Amino acid sequence: MKAEEIMSSPVIAVRPVEPVSHAKNLMLRHKINRLVVIEKGEPVGMLSMCDIAGSLSEGTASWRRRPIDQIQISRIMHKGVISVSPHTDLNKIADIMLRQDISSLLVSENSKLLGMVTKTDMLKFFAKSLKEKIKVANLMTPNPVTVNLRHSISRVLEIMHEKNVARVVVARGDTPIGIITESDIGFAQIEKPAIGPNVREVRYTRKLERGGRPRARYIKHVALLTAEDVMTRDPTTIDAYDDVSIAADIMIEKGISGLPVMDKKSLVGILTKTDIVKGISRLGIE
Numbered sequence: 001m002k003a004e005e006i007m008s009s010p011v012i013a014v015r016p017v018e019p020v021s022h023a024k025n026l027m028l029r030h031k032i033n034r035l036v037v038i039e040k041g042e043p044v045g046m047l048s049m050c051d052i053a054g055s056l057s058e059g060t061a062s063w064r065r066r067p068i069d070q071i072q073i074s075r076i077m078h079k080g081v082i083s084v085s086p087h088t089d090l091n092k093i094a095d096i097m098l099r100q101d102i103s104s105l106l107v108s109e110n111s112k113l114l115g116m117v118t119k120t121d122m123l124k125f126f127a128k129s130l131k132e133k134i135k136v137a138n139l140m141t142p143n144p145v146t147v148n149l150r151h152s153i154s155r156v157l158e159i160m161h162e163k164n165v166a167r168v169v170v171a172r173g174d175t176p177i178g179i180i181t182e183s184d185i186g187f188a189q190i191e192k193p194a195i196g197p198n199v200r201e202v203r204y205t206r207k208l209e210r211g212g213r214p215r216a217r218y219i220k221h222v223a224l225l226t227a228e229d230v231m232t233r234d235p236t237t238i239d240a241y242d243d244v245s246i247a248a249d250i251m252i253e254k255g256i257s258g259l260p261v262m263d264k265k266s267l268v269g270i271l272t273k274t275d276i277v278k279g280i281s282r283l284g285i286e
Contacts, residue, residue: 003093004086006125007107009115013038014047016074023047023073031255034104034118037077043106043113045077050166052076053183083108084117090125093117094281098274119273120252126276127248130283136247137240139279140261140269146171149178153185153225167258167270170231174266178231179258185230237262238271244279247271 013036014023023035027049037045052068083106084093093105097119104118145163147156147170160168160182170178238247238259247259251273261269 001090001125001129002086003084003088003090003105003107003117004114006090006121007086007115007117008032008121009107011036011106011113011116013043014073015039016044016072016077018073019069020052020071020073020076021067021069024049024052024068033120034116036081036106036113036116037073043081043083045079046081046104047073047077048103050181050183051078053185081106085109086114090122090280091284094122094277097122097277098281103273119257119277122277122280123248123251123273126280127245127252130280131245132243133283134244134279135240136238136242136244136261136271137263137269139244139275140240140271141275142269144169144260144267144270146267147180147227148172149226149228151227153227153230156180156227157185167272169235169260169267169270170227171267176235176237176260176262176267178227178233179235179260180227180231181257184232235260239263240268244271244276248276 012026012030012032014026016037016039026035027033033050034046034048036043037047082096082100082102084096086107086109088107096105097103104116106113107115107117145159145165145168147159147168149170149172151159156168160166167179167181169176170180236250236254236256236259238250238261240261240263250259251257258270258272260267261271
């Protein structure tokens with residue numbers, strides 16, 4: 001199997017000077033998660049939905065606080081691209097994705113952009129062509145990172161960074177009750193900065209008035225986002241001894257990138273698109 005047989009084409013592109021809001025709208029309209037950034041007819045970078053969420057929710061630069069229709073794509077895109085020929089084997093594509101820690105590769109020939117291969121394209125290939133090849137338990141990441149309902153979002157982000165994961169399971173004991181991705185957090189902070197009922201009032205004082213009574217300088221309301229506020233509730237799960245192709249079908253149908261894995265009634269792992277790409281590499285598909 002070659003890149004040209006599974007790639008997505010045509011590729012939807014944006015320019016570095018266009019606003020982030022335009023890129024986001026294109027992704028939503030076409031139900032895709034990434035775009036190629038083109039300048040003077042040449043691909044110069046990539047932009048994903050996770051880039052938008054992550055870049056605009058972190059850091060202290062003043063431009064990050066602007067509306068996304070006032071921020072240029074060039075500020076948050078990933079510069080540089082990796083390309084393969086249309087005749088590249090899937091096994092090699094999987095190896096490149098894993099080694100470079102990327103989710104997509106451009107497909108080009110003679111300087112002409114032909115398409116793009118993403119982890120979702122690899123997922124579709126697995127669902128269609130690799131049925132009854134391997135069980136979920138053999139590919140899943142065991143002992144998934146979990147948080148509870150009351151963890152603050154700042155703490156959830158810390159845990160994600162400490163464990164180097166893009167999603168966590170919200171669990172009650174051994175039962176998954178939600179799932180949170182970096183995008184969930186990023187867009188909650190960008191678009192719903194005061195989501196949820198948990199608000200703390202902070203009163204700042206400057207000096208004492210006559211009689212010893214403090215004089216308030218100003219009052220600030222701080223939204224206390226928790227895991228419960230932003231999680232996707234009642235996540236779809238997969239049994240540890242189901243075929244991976246079944247999990248791939250579910251991810252494609254629901255447009256998700258990870259499934260909590262259950263053994264009887266206990267959470268034992270998580271299966272992601274990256275795990276399935278690892279499976280393609282392990283099976284040596286050509």
